[in-house]
Amino acid sequence: MIEVLTGSPLNTIQDLGRPRTMTLGVSRGGAMDSAALKLGNLLLGNDIDTAGIEVVFFPFKIRFHADQAFAVTGARGVARLDDEPLPPDWAAKARAGQILTLHAPANGARSYVTFAGGLDVPVVLGSRSTDMKGGFGGYQGRALEAGTRLAAFPSDAKDMPSSGYGLAHPCDLPENVAEVRCLPAAEFDAFTDDSQALFFEQLWTVTRTANRLGYRLESETPLSLRSPLELLSHGIVPGTVQVPSAGMPIVQMADANTCGGYPKIANVIEPDLRLLAQTQTGRQIRFIRVELDEAVAAIRAEAVRMHELGLALQSARTTLLAR
Structure with a gap:
């Protein structure tokens, strides 16, 4: 107890x-x-x-x-x-x-x-x-x-x-700038060429409104669409990066809603959501673009790492208790 x-x-x-x-x-x-x-x-x-x-x-x-x-x-x-x-x-x-x-x-x-x-x-x-x-x-x-x-x-x-x-x-x-890997999302091409580049090039600051639902980010230059885009609410998952009309991204986190209607520019890969979760408000992040095969490899590598770590810790615990 x-x-x-x-x-x-x-x-x-x-x-x-x-x-x-x-x-x-x-x-x-x-x-x-x-x-x-x-x-x-x-x-x-x-x-x-x-x-x-x-x-x-x-x-x-x-x-x-x-x-x-x-x-x-x-x-x-x-x-x-x-x-x-x-x-x-x-x-x-x-x-x-x-x-x-x-x-x-x-x-x-x-x-x-x-x-x-x-x-x-x-x-x-x-x-x-x-x-x-x-x-x-x-x-x-x-x-x-x-x-x-x-x-x-x-x-x-x-x-x-x-x-x-x-x-x-x-x-x-993350000690300084957290580097967070992500995939382009469904509406990535709906954003201007400049905004696509800025999303990856500029640093984003985690605002005080970051919580278990989502992390709101800020930077100097907002993102913009090529033309106005209206979407019906559709499925989203933790890691989805949405961009409201103000042009500042929101990264959906663990308690994210299951649907939303904002355009999606990227999806943070599962192993790197923890880096966002451990980034304090006021700290900065940078998005790193990866392709699907790289994301799958990272997920598999994380699973293998946890499996091997579990075996190593079990062995260490047994050895220490035997002394």
């Missing part, structure tokens, strides 16, 4: 979401940085889709009411178990009564706390993720408030090396 000590309207329970429900008009949802959530689960021997806590508002504190193995991944902030600092991308075991504190990150925007066995909350439409728009999933369909108590499922992976363990080289996060 854990107790949340700091409330926020932004910190929620997330797994990998509901991709199969988008045809029903239900957002995919899930962790904004899915790689960080997967890593946290791999460190603990969980399935990669196991539910944990996505932390966006800091400081974040929880108290453990029972011995519990956990991991902290994602954004680079100072994490402490009581007064003991934890390295980034690290798993450890807490004793009953200890407090985990995550401080505001210097790099990255979202941290993830995962637990051996995963959080025991109901499965709704095939997922334990919180859908804030629909008010379901996660813990009572809402953000985690101070005083919320959560249980973890029993796990065979509660054994943990006494000093904890983690990655010697933590996962990369």
Whole structure:
């Protein structure tokens, strides 16, 4: 059992979401940085889709009411178990009564706390993720408030090396300008030649209105169409880059609506959505054009990397416990 000590309207329970429900008009949802959530689960021997806590508002504190193995991944902030600092991308075991504190990150925007066995909350439409728009999933369909108590499922992976363990080289996060790969989208050719070039050439700033639904971007020169274009609402997915009439793009994120009518200039490839998710407001990004075969190769490479990482972490955990 854990107790949340700091409330926020932004910190929620997330797994990998509901991709199969988008045809029903239900957002995919899930962790904004899915790689960080997967890593946290791999460190603990969980399935990669196991539910944990996505932390966006800091400081974040929880108290453990029972011995519990956990991991902290994602954004680079100072994490402490009581007064003991934890390295980034690290798993450890807490004793009953200890407090985990995550401080505001210097790099990255979202941290993830995962637990051996995963959080025991109901499965709704095939997922334990919180859908804030629909008010379901996660813990009572809402953000985690101070005083919320959560249980973890029993796990065979509660054994943990006494000093904890983690990655010697933590996962990369954007430090300056995040380079985000994308494919041209359906209406790419409807934009002027200058706008097509500007989309990739100029830097885009993440505005303060960026959230789980979408990231609004700004730059010096707005994008423009060759001629006015009216579209009926049509299907969109996380990663779709839409351009409203003002000419400033919106990148659809995890909680994106399932349909929209703005022209689409690009689609961010799945492995790079995490770079956007970890880009703080006020920071800049640059879009990099790739072709379909490059996007497919990147997705496959990410899947292979996670598989190999899981095997390596399992071996490391077994070796450390045997000492």
